[in-house]
Amino acid sequence: MTFAWIVDGDGGRKVALDAAAAANGSADFVWFHLDGRQHESLEWLAARGGIPEIARGALIAEETRPRSEPMGEGALINLRALGKTPEDDPDALVSIRIWAQRGSVISVCFRTPSAIDTVCEAVARGVVRDPGDLISEIATAISRELDPQVAELGDTLDDCETALEAQGVYKMRRMIARARAKAIAYRRFLVPQRQALERLSALDADWLEEQDRMHLREAADRCARMAEELEAVRERAALMHEELTDLRAELMDSRALMISIVALVFLPLTFITGLLGMNVKGIPFAEAPWAFWGVVGVCLAIGVAISAWFAARHWLGR
Structure with a gap:
């Protein structure tokens, strides 16, 4: 121009x-x-x-x-x-x-x-x-x-x-x-x-x-x-x-904490289901008709107990 x-x-x-x-x-x-x-x-x-x-x-x-x-x-x-x-x-x-x-x-x-x-x-x-x-x-x-x-x-x-x-x-x-x-x-x-x-x-x-x-x-x-x-x-x-x-760091920390809590809740449940899922003889109550629901009930009780303990320590609200 x-x-x-x-x-x-x-x-x-x-x-x-x-x-x-x-x-x-x-x-x-x-x-x-x-x-x-x-x-x-x-x-x-x-x-x-x-x-x-x-x-x-x-x-x-x-x-x-x-x-x-x-x-x-x-x-x-x-x-x-x-x-x-x-x-x-x-x-x-x-x-x-x-x-x-x-x-x-x-x-x-x-x-x-x-x-x-x-x-x-x-x-x-x-x-x-x-x-x-x-x-x-x-x-x-x-x-x-x-x-x-x-x-x-x-x-x-x-x-x-x-x-x-x-x-x-x-x-x-x-x-x-x-x-x-x-x-x-x-x-x-x-x-x-x-x-x-x-x-x-x-x-x-x-x-x-x-x-x-x-x-x-x-x-x-x-x-x-x-x-x-x-x-x-x-x-x-x-x-x-x-x-x-x-x-962003706080957000990542809170998400990492939530993932850790979920992993801690399911860790004992995974141990129980893995132990009872072994393909060997001698597993207790293997022939009992109520055994499956009994294991489910025990797992739910353990999960609720661990969650309640986390809530009592105020970890879930962080």
Whole structure:
């Protein structure tokens, strides 16, 4: 998904890269968005002048983390956002690489962030007028989309805590493990993203207005709050995992105890029936017509006596 926007007195217009490059300098603001998976986009970026080599390499780097670095008259910014196709993304959050300077912004993505559509709508409405507006709009859209996702993780743990008995131990362990893994993946990028936004809001750049800095600080505060909530989710998930492990151990102990009790009840009965079932001469009452029911009665009496003894010692209720 490669496109460009020209912003001038008539508002925002979506155009091709070449048209936007021709208007750069005459328009109020130009935004180039490049799809890093397209070879033509990378060639266009390589031929683009005015970008430091360090920033150019960072824009096409495979592995990134949230950061903001001033470089000459511009700034290199890396942010992380929810992906539009999470099933195709290796990371929970996809990277948005940005080179910003007065009058133009170049953004590069190797996956499609869902926040890009929201930002394009804001540009089309004329909300974005300069690079500071664009970056603050991107940061705000990212935090606005992440907020309910983080809250959903907390709700998931709440549901797990209230529905533990109904769901069962094994299914609940999988739900908690998924929530904890997602919280760890989100927190991995949200903590440095908060630091990057705070550093960007304090950047000494004339294309950042006070309102832009205020929006960036607000987005950084949201990231800080979400990071704290993710840390709480992770700790709660760890505690619930330990509780489930203890519950599972107790459940296995109770079942093992029940099996042992049943085995102890039937152990003397098996000995009696095995002894009387031997195919040898001399078994008492072998010809008596009441012998079978007599043995059954003795076995029942022994079974009831052993069960009563277990009940008296409160073993059956454990």
